[in-house]
Amino acid sequence: MISLLIPSVAVMVNLLVQVFSFRRWKGLRYFPSIITGFLAGALAFALMEFFYLRVHPLPATFTAELLLNVPAFLALSYCYYSFVQLGQTSIRIRLYAEILNKPGGLDRAEIDRVYSEEALIQARLERLTDSGDIVLTQGRYHVGKTRLIAVASILVTAKRFLLGKTSEFDQVN
Amino acid sequence: MSPLLLYCYSAVSVFWVIHISLWKFRLPKYQIRALLILAATIYLLGSVLLLVTSTALEVLLKTTFFYWPVVLCYVITYSAVEGDSPTLSLMLRLQQSGKSGLSREEIYSFFAERPFIRARITALLHSSMVEERNGRYVLAGKPSIPFRIVLGFRKIFGTIPKGG
Numbered sequence: 061m062i063s064l065l066i067p068s069v070a071v072m073v074n075l076l077v078q079v080f081s082f083r084r085w086k087g088l089r090y091f092p093s094i095i096t097g098f099l100a101g102a103l104a105f106a107l108m109e110f111f112y113l114r115v116h117p118l119p120a121t122f123t124a125e126l127l128l129n130v131p132a133f134l135a136l137s138y139c140y141y142s143f144v145q146l147g148q149t150s151i152r153i154r155l156y157a158e159i160l161n162k163p164g165g166l167d168r169a170e171i172d173r174v175y176s177e178e179a180l181i182q183a184r185l186e187r188l189t190d191s192g193d194i195v196l197t198q199g200r201y202h203v204g205k206t207r208l209i210a211v212a213s214i215l216v217t218a219k220r221f222l223l224g225k226t227s228e229f230d231q232v233n
Numbered sequence: 234m235s236p237l238l239l240y241c242y243s244a245v246s247v248f249w250v251i252h253i254s255l256w257k258f259r260l261p262k263y264q265i266r267a268l269l270i271l272a273a274t275i276y277l278l279g280s281v282l283l284l285v286t287s288t289a290l291e292v293l294l295k296t297t298f299f300y301w302p303v304v305l306c307y308v309i310t311y312s313a314v315e316g317d318s319p320t321l322s323l324m325l326r327l328q329q330s331g332k333s334g335l336s337r338e339e340i341y342s343f344f345a346e347r348p349f350i351r352a353r354i355t356a357l358l359h360s361s362m363v364e365e366r367n368g369r370y371v372l373a374g375k376p377s378i379p380f381r382i383v384l385g386f387r388k389i390f391g392t393i394p395k396g397g
Contacts, residue, residue: 135302147387165371200334212321
């Protein structure tokens with residue numbers, strides 16, 4: 061029964077280490093803090109599983125741990141990453157926070173002032189350039205690291221399959 | 234395969250098969266909400282079935298601890314399927330541009346065809362989290378708990394970038 065809690069405890073370790081390292085690096089190293097947190101969580105997970113399997117050394121237990129707890133830990137880690145990422149990059153959260161902070165609300169012009177389409181583009185160009193995903197050479201932007209292309213391609217395929225379009229801005233439904 | 238593994242993987246498979254079938258039949262108006270309702274329905278029906286067939290409570294708990302993380306993981310990913318990500322859209326556009334790349338002006342013109350902020354305001358209005366009153370966008374009712382949790386968690390981080 062105790063093995064149930066191993067993925068959850070490991071993700072708590074992930075959370076604590078990620079927040080601690082982010083604060084220690086004074087908010088300057090966001091992605092390294094995510095990776096550090098995940099590795100710490102994975103290490104905690106591996107150690108807990110190791111000790112659990114030493115106490116319950118049955119082949120069936122090993123298979124169940126491998127096929128249940130490993131996906132559960134990875135899924136929980138992904139959920140945590142997505143949760144943190146929401147606070148960092150979600151347009152909806154940012155807009156909601158801006159509206160929440162103004163009791164009288166915001167009109168269209170005020171929204172443009174606090175968060176314009178231009179600011180959105182600028183923030184992404186800076187983030188992607190800093191991370192090396194895009195590079196600026198001779199005044200033109202190019203793909204740098206290709207890791208996000210793979211993610212984008214998978215999502216476009218899923219969109220086409222499930223929604224019958226490749227972008228929310230497509231007119232075809 | 235042990236019964237436990239069978240329950241866990243069957244629950245996720247049933248969720249997925251019904252989700253795809255429903256989506257192919259008719260796209261729900263509120264897709265994320267529909268996915269969560271579907272996930273909860275399958276979970277409740279499955280739990281009743283497990284308890285009726287006198288399965289040990291431990292099996293139900295283990296299934297729960299497997300089913301929800303995996304399903305939530307899918308729902309989170311699905312939100313990126315439902316709505317575009319500006320970052321990923323830009324990456325694909327840059328890839329399509331090949332060796333010539335894109336100038337800053339071309340990138341701005343690409344985004345002009347994709348008004349993300351307007352689309353997200355519409356989504357907030359659509360989900361009744363925000364309402365338009367006398368030309369101003371205001372919170373509809375009490376602040377949403379999930380949004381407050383995300384915003385509250387950002388404070389733990391110490392340095393709070395504005396995000397977005």
